[in-house]
Amino acid sequence: MNNDVLWAPWRMAYIKSDAKEEPRKVEVAQGGDPNCFICQAVADSTEYDRERLVVGRTESTVAILNRFPYNNGHLLIAPKRHIARMELLTPEESRDIMAELSYWVGAIEKAMNAEGFNVGLNLGRVAGAGLPGHMHWHIVPRWNGDASFITTIGSAKAIPQALEAAWELLRRE
Numbered sequence: 001m002n003n004d005v006l007w008a009p010w011r012m013a014y015i016k017s018d019a020k021e022e023p024r025k026v027e028v029a030q031g032g033d034p035n036c037f038i039c040q041a042v043a044d045s046t047e048y049d050r051e052r053l054v055v056g057r058t059e060s061t062v063a064i065l066n067r068f069p070y071n072n073g074h075l076l077i078a079p080k081r082h083i084a085r086m087e088l089l090t091p092e093e094s095r096d097i098m099a100e101l102s103y104w105v106g107a108i109e110k111a112m113n114a115e116g117f118n119v120g121l122n123l124g125r126v127a128g129a130g131l132p133g134h135m136h137w138h139i140v141p142r143w144n145g146d147a148s149f150i151t152t153i154g155s156a157k158a159i160p161q162a163l164e165a166a167w168e169l170l171r172r173e
């Protein structure tokens with residue numbers, strides 16, 4: 001596997017550029033963090049799913065496109081609860097997350113003709129978690145020769161359009 005995808009130094013260029021602002025702030029559930037984008041997405045009305053890049057919800061999970069993708073279609077699967085540690089997951093949440101990972105890998109494979117996937121969890125900031133307080137699994141679709149999505153697509157400004165397109169595609173699944 002190409003290490004560029006895990007560490008992606010070019011990703012910083014995008015984060016520092018004109019990253020789309022998060023939409024409005026809403027009140028989050030008890031135990032949630034109002035500054036956490038996952039809690040915000042969980043708490044907000046589904047009519048804001050497009051702005052928040054939410055492609056799916058289940059009883060205990062939410063699926064959100066990564067606003068700072070490592071690759072096109074980069075999806076995050078998280079428990080709805082703001083929890084940081086694996087042992088805090090209930091058996092239902094664990095089952096739900098595994099089912100969602102499996103479902104979305106299949107959906108991305110079908111919708112985007114992905115040829116492979118990196119699926120994983122970064123626990124703790126030292127492990128690369130950008131949002132250590134609210135655990136989330138990454139699904140990064142891979143294509144043969146995809147070394148760098150950002151350099152392929154040419155400019156950071158193209159990312160919001162790519163995100164919109166990915167949202168449309170996955171939302172249909």
Ligand SMILES: [Zn+2]
Pocket residue numbers: 032033036037038039040081082083133134
């Ligand atoms: Zn949260």
